[in-house]
Amino acid sequence: MAIDRNLIEEEGCLHRFYKIVLGWDYIRLLKESSKQSKNTANETDLGLKQVKDTYKDVDDYLATFEPLLFEEVKAQIIQGKDEDEETEWKMGIVVQCHETDGFHLLELFGEEWGSVSQNDLLLLSKEKFEDDKKRPTTYAFALVEHRLHDKLRLRLHLDGEIKRVNTNEATTSKTLLKVRSRITEQKISWYIMKICSLSTIAREYVAMRSISFLPYKDLILKAADSIHNSEDQAWKISKPLMEYIQTNHNPTQLEAIRAGLSRRKFVLIQGPPGTGKTQTILGLLSAILHATPARIHTKGKISDIKHGPDLDIEQKKIQWAKASPWLTGINPRDAKMPKDGDDGFFPTTGNELKPEVVNSSRKYRVRVLVCAPSNSALDEIVLRLLSTGIRDENDRSYTPKIVRIGLKAHHSIQAVSMDYLVEQKLAGMDFQTADKQKQGGGARDKDTIRASIMDESAIVFSTLSFSGSSLFTKLARSFDIVVIDEAAQAVEPATLVPLASGCKQVFLVGDPVQLPATVISPVAEKFGYSMSLFKRFQKAGYPVQMLKTQYRMHPEIRSFPSKEFYDGELEDGLDVKDRTKRVWHKYRCFGPFCFFDIHEGKETQPSGSGSWENVDEVDFVLLMYQKLVSSYPELKSSSRLAIISPYSYQVKLFRAKFKENFGVDSEKVVDINTVDGFQGREKDVAIFSCVRANKERGIGFVADYRRMNVGITRARASILVVGSVDALRKDVHWKNLITSAEERNCLFKVSKPYVDFFSDKSLASMAVEEAAAPDRLGPDDMDHDALGYDLPMEADQPLPDDDYGDDVGGGDDGIMDD
Numbered sequence: 001m002a003i004d005r006n007l008i009e010e011e012g013c014l015h016r017f018y019k020i021v022l023g024w025d026y027i028r029l030l031k032e033s034s035k036q037s038k039n040t041a042n043e044t045d046l047g048l049k050q051v052k053d054t055y056k057d058v059d060d061y062l063a064t065f066e067p068l069l070f071e072e073v074k075a076q077i078i079q080g081k082d083e084d085e086e087t088e089w090k091m092g093i094v095v096q097c098h099e100t101d102g103f104h105l106l107e108l109f110g111e112e113w114g115s116v117s118q119n120d121l122l123l124l125s126k127e128k129f130e131d132d133k134k135r136p137t138t139y140a141f142a143l144v145e146h147r148l149h150d151k152l153r154l155r156l157h158l159d160g161e162i163k164r165v166n167t168n169e170a171t172t173s174k175t176l177l178k179v180r181s182r183i184t185e186q187k188i189s190w191y192i193m194k195i196c197s198l199s200t201i202a203r204e205y206v207a208m209r210s211i212s213f214l215p216y217k218d219l220i221l222k223a224a225d226s227i228h229n230s231e232d233q234a235w236k237i238s239k240p241l242m243e244y245i246q247t248n249h250n251p252t253q254l255e256a257i258r259a260g261l262s263r264r265k266f267v268l269i270q271g272p273p274g275t276g277k278t279q280t281i282l283g284l285l286s287a288i289l290h291a292t293p294a295r296i297h298t299k300g301k302i303s304d305i306k307h308g309p310d311l312d313i314e315q316k317k318i319q320w321a322k323a324s325p326w327l328t329g330i331n332p333r334d335a336k337m338p339k340d341g342d343d344g345f346f347p348t349t350g351n352e353l354k355p356e357v358v359n360s361s362r363k364y365r366v367r368v369l370v371c372a373p374s375n376s377a378l379d380e381i382v383l384r385l386l387s388t389g390i391r392d393e394n395d396r397s398y399t400p401k402i403v404r405i406g407l408k409a410h411h412s413i414q415a416v417s418m419d420y421l422v423e424q425k426l427a428g429m430d431f432q433t434a435d436k437q438k439q440g441g442g443a444r445d446k447d448t449i450r451a452s453i454m455d456e457s458a459i460v461f462s463t464l465s466f467s468g469s470s471l472f473t474k475l476a477r478s479f480d481i482v483v484i485d486e487a488a489q490a491v492e493p494a495t496l497v498p499l500a501s502g503c504k505q506v507f508l509v510g511d512p513v514q515l516p517a518t519v520i521s522p523v524a525e526k527f528g529y530s531m532s533l534f535k536r537f538q539k540a541g542y543p544v545q546m547l548k549t550q551y552r553m554h555p556e557i558r559s560f561p562s563k564e565f566y567d568g569e570l571e572d573g574l575d576v577k578d579r580t581k582r583v584w585h586k587y588r589c590f591g592p593f594c595f596f597d598i599h600e601g602k603e604t605q606p607s608g609s610g611s612w613e614n615v616d617e618v619d620f621v622l623l624m625y626q627k628l629v630s631s632y633p634e635l636k637s638s639s640r641l642a643i644i645s646p647y648s649y650q651v652k653l654f655r656a657k658f659k660e661n662f663g664v665d666s667e668k669v670v671d672i673n674t675v676d677g678f679q680g681r682e683k684d685v686a687i688f689s690c691v692r693a694n695k696e697r698g699i700g701f702v703a704d705y706r707r708m709n710v711g712i713t714r715a716r717a718s719i720l721v722v723g724s725v726d727a728l729r730k731d732v733h734w735k736n737l738i739t740s741a742e743e744r745n746c747l748f749k750v751s752k753p754y755v756d757f758f759s760d761k762s763l764a765s766m767a768v769e770e771a772a773a774p775d776r777l778g779p780d781d782m783d784h785d786a787l788g789y790d791l792p793m794e795a796d797q798p799l800p801d802d803d804y805g806d807d808v809g810g811g812d813d814g815i816m817d818d
């Protein structure tokens, strides 16, 4: 049952959100954040509670999540200040102000607003905040409700400050009172400064508050499903489709798809690295889009479904034309329309797949929303769907009608992005406009067009955050099924955003043993706010379908993470070992799995940063890189070789030293990035620099086993870990990794000068007796004199797995370390 989304209620909870945030004192927040690490008494004051596995009722749930979410808002405000090194003040003049529902609504006139946009949080002040001047006294937060060329509509809350959200007590604030006394005066000028955007977190707040209206509220609170579906509620798929799914999915993938067809309300699928999560999602989409109830109930009896007659192609065309009149005549893709009709949006180039041919018996067509926490994760699935398609009930491959909503769509999937489709529809309309004008019809606005594109799409793709935008709330009918990829990388309120409009079934796909969502507030983090809904359910004992066959890593790479993190349950796909065997494996020091103990290495912390560097590791790694690429030039490619480190400062140092040593930018020839920026990606060879090297202090967030898991599972053929045994073995997981390397004779203690380690003599001593079958170079083909680097060489083309700008969740900077 789709719930009736109560807009008034939504507005009501947004008002509460803004009353709290807009009443805060900016200077107080800054002061508190600087002493927060010592101030545990404050945490009790704020009524913060640890995130639990299950909740007694909605009040219990909200009392836990609401204060933590507000802590995260505070952290975003503080971070906004840190990021904006050059604070840009703009000036505006009040042209109108009135009070309603406890808010002041203000219209500010100005010449230029810079990057200010809707839902931004601004600081409005009588004086500019300047370090050397005396402390400002008349300022308040303001929310941008609307931005026009020369005007801003702002919302302020000047009634008092709610410091403790669990008590709702507002205290009088002199600063707010001062603003209040001046704000209604017209023609008075104010300074404004952008702090941060509140779009995403406000949507998460609304979603969190909406839990009491969700049909599966109890399931979410208790992390348990009290209703067990019977056979009669299960859905079935046609024989040809079932045969396709059975032959193209391994047993654990198949089990996950079957769990989906059982109509269990929440289905959790855990996908360890390289186990075919995306493939399973596509299999699931084929199944759920073409499933029908195994039985239907009529007047108390259960009977089989009756199918209508199949339509011939002409009748189908008539139906398509009725459903999508804009597709006729003027659509540029018409020239490409296959003979048997076009039922969907599909890329105009590079797509040999046919669109869907809808069978008249398909009465149970469901609408699916697929979400991911970041644009890049979302585009991965869209791209896969566009390139491989899904299957219909007759096992025909086709591209369903889809739309990708939101910002920053990767260029390769532009053809299904909302903006492009709107343009297409508008172009189509121009042709019909004359007709319409004659009949007195007017042009439809873009929102209506967007809504109709969404209504017509079988699958809508959106980031979690965007699924809370007004585009979704205006939809005529909600989605039947919501699939969330990378669900373990989202905080719980973010996961609730696409569920807030109600749906019948939810799939959470992810891996809680890989990195979680980035939570900025150290306090919220401490209280467990980064725990995903997926992880909470798993901890509470909710059934999880785990994919167990991996197709990425050489078995020597797979063995340790499998034992350490997945109870030894990971298996290798049929030919993985052969596919990941490489010619450089003939030297023990080039993999598949190695640990290099840089025992003389020193860690340093650049002043003013929370990040760490280790120049000795950089020197060793660059020598190793040089040896590898001069011997195996095919590795001189950012698509094949990666240098990974947990610390952003180490990443910067690698890039700088690379340029210094080789005279070229690293970008095109090697992918250097943080572990966090690498989640979900893979390379032939990954060199992992751990950085920490001390006997006394800890190893900071290198000790996070999820970061370790991601770091050591990015490579297909060789993972070369570089670190300090003495420092790392204080942590139990690292100790186990070092022991595992020792037992497998692939732990190397490396002393200075590092160049000796790669001398001919030394390499010869590391030659493996039974060499891997060379696929390119013979045993003596290695260019022993080629240590001189011969860049620049042909730069590789940008690759599909290049980072393309969406940094959500990626890129740790080590600031929260320790």
Ligand SMILES: Nc1ncnc2c1ncn2[C@@H]1O[C@H](COP(=O)(O)OP(=O)(O)OP(=O)(O)O)[C@@H](O)[C@H]1O
Residues within 6 Å of the ligand: 248, 249, 250, 253, 271, 272, 273, 274, 275, 276, 277, 278, 279, 280, 551, 552, 573, 680, 681
């Ligand atoms: N059942 C299968 N049989 C053979 N190959 C498979 C199967 N399932 C997945 N693969 C292959 O395994 C590789 C990884 O699959 P996919 O990209 O779907 O995994 P993923 O889990 O999404 O990856 P990641 O860990 O990067 O998120 C792909 O090359 C895919 O073709």
